[in-house]
Amino acid sequence: MERLSERQKLILGLIVQEYVEHAQPVGSKHLVDQFGLDVSSATVRNEMLELTESGFLRQPFTSAGRVPTEEGFRFFVGELMHRQELPASTKHTISHQFYQARHEVQQWMRLAASVLAAQSKAASLITTPKSQQARFKHLELILTAGRQVLMVLVLESGQVIQQMLVLKEAFSQEKLSASASQLTDHLRGATISTLTTPPAETGTLAEEIFKLIKGEFQALEQGLGGEVYHDGWTNVLAEPEFSDADAAQRALRVLEERPLLDTLLTQTMTGAEIGGVQVLIGGEGRWEELNDFSLVVARYGAPEAASGYVGVLGPIRMSYGRAVSAVDYVAGLLSEMVTESLNTHD
């Protein structure tokens, strides 16, 4: 891939900008008129020809204007784009809302989905924070009936896991509470790796519960079972690229086929730091569900504790500047929320 001249970069950038706004091929004359370039349309045409040969632009048909290719968008995002920060007043309002919702994870999630959809004008996707490194904090056992017990497991991340158990034999509430408090003392701060030695002799109630907790931790480790919050699909269906029913279906498949979303996220985010925003443009040839679409994702959370993904799905000609900063900002807020709830639970 040859090096682009400054003028070529300028023209590519303007074409992306115009195309993002109007969803229509951009012609050389239009470009000169619109931006008052001090070269003629013929010159622009020559540059466009080169950009086309380099693979950054293409013509939908012989005599239409140019449209950026996936490659073109990728170059734009990588080198040309400048972030469009949210206005300070908007940020202020948003963070205030988050502050008010600080007690309820559900509420952050909904709020984050809604804010992100509104700011990026695309569809937002957010996974619940999941303890990569679940740390034990507290255990309660509540007798329900006979051998049935409700186990409430509190993690340091603030996550509460409830699980109905059927024990091998019946115990009184006193016995259960005693075991729970014994285990709470013994396991405080334990992670999956330090969760190897049972706290008591084999065959006891405590050992039985211990095994169940361990199972729960293992399931958590695999990242199974999180919810996906989302919003803004109506935004995105208004875009012309979704007027094709098939396109809309492909996009929604990302939401409804959980394994697809999981591989999409893990493969896109391998190697990315928490806080780093990744942009997946047009499926990169590997994900045909994302043809014509792009995904802007970040990971949020507290390293080594709990983290989730937050992202935006929109047409390939989405406003990346806005999407990236919106995702980044929301990811930052969510990270704060997670960290805060982590600290206050210590």
Place this chain on the structure above:
Amino acid sequence: MERLSERQKLILGLIVQEYVEHAQPVGSKHLVDQFGLDVSSATVRNEMLELTESGFLRQPFTSAGRVPTEEGFRFFVGELMHRQELPASTKHTISHQFYQARHEVQQWMRLAASVLAAQSKAASLITTPKSQQARFKHLELILTAGRQVLMVLVLESGQVIQQMLVLKEAFSQEKLSASASQLTDHLRGATISTLTTPPAETGTLAEEIFKLIKGEFQALEQGLGGEVYHDGWTNVLAEPEFSDADAAQRALRVLEERPLLDTLLTQTMTGAEIGGVQVLIGGEGRWEELNDFSLVVARYGAPEAASGYVGVLGPIRMSYGRAVSAVDYVAGLLSEMVTESLNTHD
């Protein structure tokens, strides 16, 4: 509205059946050929003319076949439809899956959404069970830092509410546990109406917590804060009536605009018993979001305890026989789950 002859009912029924299957206007000749009627197409035409005049059928244009009107579908659902029960083997598989998911409300919900979408071939919508009449069961207070405390509130419905509190002054974990167990004893089985007398002298920790619990119950009473699980939008986007982007948008609005869904549900279901399936066809003139769409809803849960809504959204020409029995069956299963979790928690 005049009375329909048996033959008119037959013809209306067949037209609905054909239209549901092929999404295209049904002509008189086609009807005779397809079903081997022992009258001529001319006779059928005469009947169709009357049905059109009565408002049950309409012609999209002068010389197309007939399409059922909303009124026609309503008559069909009310008087002609016979339910298409799920095969016993399918039911068996489904109830087995529910049994395995019985411990986790999240999992029922996901499972129910997925099953319902698959069986009805439409989009499913399920609200989490909400305690109409929240009954107190158990309280835990877990010290986190300083004056910050995690309150875990368990309801008899099995619902667990977690809430971070900041107390007016700091207490030890022992003190908190004592208060929690005191309140648990005092409030066992209490509902919002019996939640009037504080358990202790004013100014104590217990009284402070009591007020918070009361606030929590009041929020619950208003039915605020439930999640909506859903699935099968990709099914429904494949239907021709959704190929129009605007139509797809209108349908998704039902999912994303929470107040819309709430009024839709409450207004449709007023007066309906738990277990009764309601069918809202084409918005009935009141809901323009539902033009061309129908909603099949039931309420599930345990009366006087916790209940939610389960329903299906599809094109107006959906297979009502299948949708109604699928919704009914899933509502029944969910009711069992709720009831069971209610009993085991007593």
Place this chain on the structure above:
DNA sequence: TTTAGCACTCTCAACCTTAGAGTGCTAAAA
């Protein structure tokens, strides 16, 4: 290296035409 000029290509919208489906009506048949 840039630009004016120009022939060329291709789409899109508008218009026309035609085939065919399905009707409603009429008058005869049952």
Place this chain on the structure above:
DNA sequence: TTTTAGCACTCTAAGGTTGAGAGTGCTAAA
């Protein structure tokens, strides 16, 4: 009285044609 055959009529959907216009690539001059 009800049913049916026959038929003229209406309207759509699909296919084809046309012209305007947009935007190009090339050439040759600046």
